[in-house]
Amino acid sequence: MPAKSASIHSIELDLFIEAMTRRHGYDFSNYARASLKRRVAGLAQKLGFASVAELLPRLLYDGDLLPEILAGLSVPVTKMFRDPMVFKAMVETLLPMLATYPRLNIWQAGCATGEEVYSLAILLEEAGLLHKAQIYATDINDAALAKAEEGIFPAKMVEEHADNYLHAGGTRTLASHFSLGYGFAKVSGAIKDHISFAHHNLVSDGVFCEVNLVVCRNVLIYFDRHLQDRVLGLFETSLSRGGFLCLGSKENIAFSAAAPHFTPVNAALRLYKKSGGTS
Numbered sequence: 001m002p003a004k005s006a007s008i009h010s011i012e013l014d015l016f017i018e019a020m021t022r023r024h025g026y027d028f029s030n031y032a033r034a035s036l037k038r039r040v041a042g043l044a045q046k047l048g049f050a051s052v053a054e055l056l057p058r059l060l061y062d063g064d065l066l067p068e069i070l071a072g073l074s075v076p077v078t079k080m081f082r083d084p085m086v087f088k089a090m091v092e093t094l095l096p097m098l099a100t101y102p103r104l105n106i107w108q109a110g111c112a113t114g115e116e117v118y119s120l121a122i123l124l125e126e127a128g129l130l131h132k133a134q135i136y137a138t139d140i141n142d143a144a145l146a147k148a149e150e151g152i153f154p155a156k157m158v159e160e161h162a163d164n165y166l167h168a169g170g171t172r173t174l175a176s177h178f179s180l181g182y183g184f185a186k187v188s189g190a191i192k193d194h195i196s197f198a199h200h201n202l203v204s205d206g207v208f209c210e211v212n213l214v215v216c217r218n219v220l221i222y223f224d225r226h227l228q229d230r231v232l233g234l235f236e237t238s239l240s241r242g243g244f245l246c247l248g249s250k251e252n253i254a255f256s257a258a259a260p261h262f263t264p265v266n267a268a269l270r271l272y273k274k275s276g277g278t279s
């Protein structure tokens, strides 16, 4: 009966969440449930199990599938200069203000395979600010982080995103920031030197340093309101007074307890400035 089978899927999801939390320390209980349910079911199928329930013993007794499970649940979809108008607004509005600081600490949370953080670093370099910037790029997906840290992409990616780069306010050529050869494009060492990649779980880890800018786009959409609120509080605590927050186009802070601490710089593009003291 449809009602009964729906509830079995729900029980299976609860058991999966319980196993991940208590056995492996990864708590998915506050992820948006409908999309998590789809992803867990798809993952079980991809790994060759007939159901999520059949995956559970393996998850409980053997940690070998954990990296694959984390990678499968994390949706590391990204691209260079995604939503170029957001980058353009950062170049035109945020960077002139950030330029007045002697040092810049930036946290890019949910960096996936690195395309977004490299886009940001390229624009900082062109604005003459990269030399005083330290960017921390974090994610829970270690496979994606390893790829990001490598900084090697297919050469055609550079061609494909050249227009986005220009629309984002790029003033040179995108290719000038890479060394190209054998069908690959390697991010320049000068840019990589200013980025540290690290494992950080927005669900359970705390603030790791004070920053002037937080960029976290297309990550909160996977979380429920409660977790979004926690993470926005974490960003608010991390930001120094006058620091900036950049979220994804479908994300906003209006509902959260952190909202009173921010004023919109460009509400449509989800750019906010921390206006008050730390809560």
Ligand SMILES: C[S@@+](CC[C@H](N)C(=O)[O-])C[C@H]1O[C@@H](n2cnc3c(N)ncnc32)[C@H](O)[C@@H]1O
Pocket (backbone or CB within 6 Å): 074, 075, 076, 077, 078, 079, 082, 109, 110, 111, 112, 113, 116, 138, 139, 140, 141, 144, 200, 201, 202, 203, 216, 217, 218, 219, 222, 248
């Ligand atoms: C859709 S990608 C967004 C990539 C990039 N920010 C962009 O907008 O192009 C979402 C990323 O969030 C990461 N993520 C999901 N849950 C996370 C968590 N609890 N802590 C840190 N990162 C997380 C995923 O691993 C994935 O790489």
